[in-house]
Amino acid sequence: xxGVAAPAIEDHLIEVLLPSLWPDVQIxxxxxxxxxxxxxxxxxxTVCTSAGQVCMGPLRLxxxxxxxxxxxxxxxxxDHTAQADADAAAxxxxxxxxxxxxxxxxxxxxxxxxxxxxxxxxxERSDDAELLEKHGRNATITAVLEVLART
Numbered sequence: 402x403x404g405v406a407a408p409a410i411e412d413h414l415i416e417v418l419l420p421s422l423w424p425d426v427q428i429x430x431x432x433x434x435x436x437x438x439x440x441x442x443x444x445x446x447t448v449c450t451s452a453g454q455v456c457m458g459p460l461r462l463x464x465x466x467x468x469x470x471x472x473x474x475x476x477x478x479x480d481h482t483a484q485a486d487a488d489a490a491a492x493x494x495x496x497x498x499x500x501x502x503x504x505x506x507x508x509x510x511x512x513x514x515x516x517x518x519x520x521x522x523x524x525e526r527s528d529d530a531e532l533l534e535k536h537g538r539n540a541t542i543t544a545v546l547e548v549l550a551r552t
Contacts, residue, residue: 471544
């Protein structure tokens with residue numbers, strides 16, 4: 402492969418992997434703005450983590466390490482008692498993504514990757530009083546995928 406691998410990885414995540422794992426989740430590239438489903442996922446920042454990628458000659462690097470952020474947001478109607486349901490829904494979606502990467506014998510993400518893993522994640526609960534009153538309880542997980550692509 403030649404060129405930057407990030408577009409192929411993002412395309413595979415948005416068009417193939419995430420829809421196959423989460424068929425009932427609204428998935429978008431970037432924040433979806435106003436969403437219509439209670440469960441939403443989108444791509445956040447994609448960062449190439451090695452500044453030495455662009456160089457000439459036979460010693461140039463052929464691997465591109467990336468960190469790709471996937472955000473998972475689950476909302477459940479109700480008062481504070483619905484928070485556990487929102488949290489559980491978000492954890493289930495994250496587990497499906499982690500298990501998919503773990504089980505793949507060749508996690509090539511569209512033919513580009515040598516390795517992919519779930520590197521880190523965090524769950525945040527909304528404290529916006531207007532959002533809580535209007536939509537219910539929300540849990541958002543920020544997951545960072547660590548990907549090594551071959552160019």
